[in-house]
Amino acid sequence: MSNIAIIIAGGVGKRMGQSIPKQFININDKPVLVYTLESFQKHPQIDAIELVCLDGWQNVARAYAEQYGISKLKWIVTGGASGQESIRNGVYNLEGKAADDDVILIHDGVRPLLNSEVISDVIVKCQQYGNGVTSMPYNEQIFVIDENDETVTEKYIPRETLRRVSTPQAYRFDLLDQKYHEAFEKKIGIYGSAYTNTMMVDLGVKLHFAAGSDMNIKLTTPENLDFFKAYLNTNHLE
Ligand SMILES: C[C@](O)(CO)[C@H](O)COP(=O)(O)O
Numbered sequence: 001m002s003n004i005a006i007i008i009a010g011g012v013g014k015r016m017g018q019s020i021p022k023q024f025i026n027i028n029d030k031p032v033l034v035y036t037l038e039s040f041q042k043h044p045q046i047d048a049i050e051l052v053c054l055d056g057w058q059n060v061a062r063a064y065a066e067q068y069g070i071s072k073l074k075w076i077v078t079g080g081a082s083g084q085e086s087i088r089n090g091v092y093n094l095e096g097k098a099a100d101d102d103v104i105l106i107h108d109g110v111r112p113l114l115n116s117e118v119i120s121d122v123i124v125k126c127q128q129y130g131n132g133v134t135s136m137p138y139n140e141q142i143f144v145i146d147e148n149d150e151t152v153t154e155k156y157i158p159r160e161t162l163r164r165v166s167t168p169q170a171y172r173f174d175l176l177d178q179k180y181h182e183a184f185e186k187k188i189g190i191y192g193s194a195y196t197n198t199m200m201v202d203l204g205v206k207l208h209f210a211a212g213s214d215m216n217i218k219l220t221t222p223e224n225l226d227f228f229k230a231y232l233n234t235n236h237l238e
Pocket residue numbers: 083108165166167193194195197198218
């Protein structure tokens with residue numbers, strides 16, 4: 001049984017407002033994506049890495065992998081028109097390569113502050129239950145926007161009933177492959193902001209929470225990049 005990481009780096013990163021895709025932005029002279037790949041390269045339980053890459057950037061990614069010694073990188077697959085198409089491309093490429101009981105970890109290429117405990121726990125949960133999704137408690141109050149006026153609210157959701165999820169998310173390969181085929185055939189769970197976790201729930205799968213980390217932020221805005229730089233500088237990481 002192997003543990004295979006699929007790193008999703010197929011997006012253009014419009015919200016970052018930069019001329020190059022956010023996964024390729026250099027922070028302290030190293031691309032964001034390389035920090036992410038290194039987390040999986042260093043983890044002793046990860047056997048192989050597949051990168052789903054924005055079209056046109058495959059050679060750049062391959063060159064970086066060589067430069068930074070990401071020897072576990074086995075496959076580079078081209079991303080799709082949406083997040084779900086990108087993940088699907090990564091999953092389908094593993095057909096005939098991954099075994100049914102392999103643990104497949106899906107992770108955003110723009111979450112470079114991933115620690116090894118989070119990777120370990122999501123693998124344990126997946127081995128135990130067939131899936132595991134990293135998650136954290138929600139610490140803010142959540143209010144629901146009024147149906148008729150998006151500037152007001154009269155309703156909230158008690159935060160004790162919520163958990164916010166992140167990546168990595170891990171699924172047994174047979175479940176993951178079967179559910180992507182079902183989703184794309186029936187057009188379920190593949191709308192705009194959908195991801196593997198929401199698709200699984202839409203297709204009736206019960207998800208199991210794994211440990212998350214507040215450091216494991218997704219770099220979406222320029223402020224997130226500033227935070228990442230500050231973190232690296234304070235912690236003297238390279
Ligand atoms: C974990 C996630 O929020 C989906 O549940 C994921 O990080 C979303 O990534 P996206 O690039 O914002 O779709």
